[in-house]
Amino acid sequence: MQMRRHFSRTVGQLSLAFSKRCSSTTPSNSNNGATSSSSPTPQIQIPWASKLPSPTPSDERYAQLGEALVRCTQALDTGAVAFEECFVARGQLESIVRSCGYDMSIYAFGGLRVLGILEVGGDVDFVGVSDVEANNEEAGAIILRLTREMRRLGLRANGLPKARVPIAKVQRVSRDSPGTPAHALSSTGVFQLNKPLDPEEEGKLSMRLRELGAEALEWNSARHSVSATFPSSSALVEALSTIRKQGSVEIPLRLPVDPKHGPELYRYPFDLCLTSTGLRNSALLGDALMQYPYARHLLLAVKRWGRACGIVHTLDGLLASYALTVMCVHFLSQLRVVPLVDTARLSEEPQLMPHQLKHRPLDGVGSPEDMTKFGYLFALFFEYYGAGGFDFDNKVICTTHRSVDKSTLQWDNKDGDAMRRPPYFHIGIKDPYGLDNIGRNVTSSGAAFIREAFSKLHQHLSARLDDKVVVDGVAVTMEASMPVPSWNTSVLGFLTEPPTPDRPALELLQNSRNTAGLSPEERSSLVARDKAVHALKNLEFQRRRESVDNFGKKTAQTRTNQHAASTVAHSMVSWLRKDGATQS
DSSP states (O other): OOOOTTHHHHHHHHHHHHHHHHHHHSOOTTTSSOOOTTOSSTTOOOSSOOOSOOOOTTOHHHHHHHHHHHHHHHTTBOOHHHHHHHHHHHHHHHHHHHHTTOOOEEEEETHHHHHSSOBTTOOEEEEEEOSSOOOHHHHHHHHHHHHHHHHHTTOEEEEETTSSSOEEEEEOOOOSOTTSOOOTTTTEEEEEOSSOOOHHHHHHHHHHHHHTTOOEEEEOTTSSEEEEEOSSHHHHHHHHHHOOEETTEEOOEEEESOGGGOOGGGTSOEEEEOOTHHHHHHHHHHHHHTTSTTHHHHHHHHHHHHHHHTOBOGGGTOBOHHHHHHHHHHHHHHTTSSOOOOGGGGGOOGGGSOSSOOOOOOOOOOOHHHHHHHHHHHHHHHHHHHSSSSOTTTBEEOSSOSOOBGGGGTOOOTTSOTTSSSOOOSSEEBOSSSSOBTTTTOOHHHHHHHHHHHHHHHHHHHHHHTTEEEETTEEEEOOTTSOOOOHHHHHHHHHHSOOOOOOOOOOOSTTTSOOTTOOHHHHHHHHHHHHHHHHHHHHHHHHHHHHHHHHHHHHHHHHHHHHHHHHHHHHHHHHHHHHHHHHO
């Protein structure tokens, strides 16, 4: 099997070469951008002419906005127990991968590594890392085999070997919510053989199961099926994935006794890929966000808004959720709130990163000054992307340099052939590691929709900060008799039911294939085919999104119930102590 040796090192060298090229054409950080001469809030340097109301150090308008955002985003953390369960699931997935003969280590990336929490309604991203990274064809074959094995173990897995990055998408099976106590059956599995074993082979299989930790074995009357109880769910998964046959007898059915109350791996929707770029990017972006206590709150709020207004939908030529992460880090680095991503770290090997991460709780409500700064940053974010602060036509959203032109990366080829790479990109969002454009799938109408969505929320925020309301796109001063909604109500509305422009018409065949020379009939046939394929993919996307949303609602309710139960228990203990003290 041919492998792309030193792939990650090559990409790192390309990134460093790009960094040197930008450094030779970009002014130094200290002089880059027009800094606001009257910056009202310390440590914020605004490189554009902001028209937002200038805050005082403890401005009540921005402080209340910041406090409402903090309270809203804190509710999106599923808690430490659920977070730690994800890494138990990581170990279980690693057992499955290695049982198939692949010497890989499984790492978590995405939200777990960037945010340090498991977001309510979020899925889990895993990547298999080996010393030599497989190319796309090899990765697709591996993904197919792993998908088949996961299905045999009762997981609802679907492999996409032909995707740009081959990936396995797995839906949750268990009914148990994250962070809840394990079910009694979560560590019991069943092994069903093709035919009964003779007494000698039966004894050997029983010994193998006990060597893997089985504490109790129960054979059925026909002697071709055995259930085994293990001390932990991870020991069960290792046995299910390892013991595939006994002698010459196959064991095709190896499942938890009840997958709906199965091990931790069955509790979460997750994706598995074999490309380490996402792991590297997550580590770099996560470290950058940790430099400001409320950067993660900003990202969570923006992601929730993005899903609600519809700009997160790659199938319709819009953005991926990951793009919003890069946009947040870019924005904060422009204002010198967080540093630029360190280009010297682009050559770090992923194998040196930790497998296990610690849960990092979100900071609570801070001082009035801190809340003023955070509320102001939230408003500035939407002004930056929605009111001309960022030049979408000519600039690239980049986290390693403050100013990068599309022409530097040759992303401004408006008149070029659609098959040329790179073509003209309507929105340029550079990956921290590598030279890929995260916004490569955004169409022209999709870009207009995204920019208008940012603009609409900016208008509502700026009007609200000026004690105005937006009526038919026009800011109108509130009358004294008009009730002013609290920021708690306003923020919830902004994030769950935001002002949204009309959805763009679907653009097909753009930047996907060269249609020059095709007859009208051939082009019409291709359009019809693309519409049918898109409709099927969109249906699958919506079903998965609905499943994840329901999962998030259930998780949030479970967390609320756990908090209520803890409060009641604490009150009961306090009452008993007081009652005991009174009687004595």
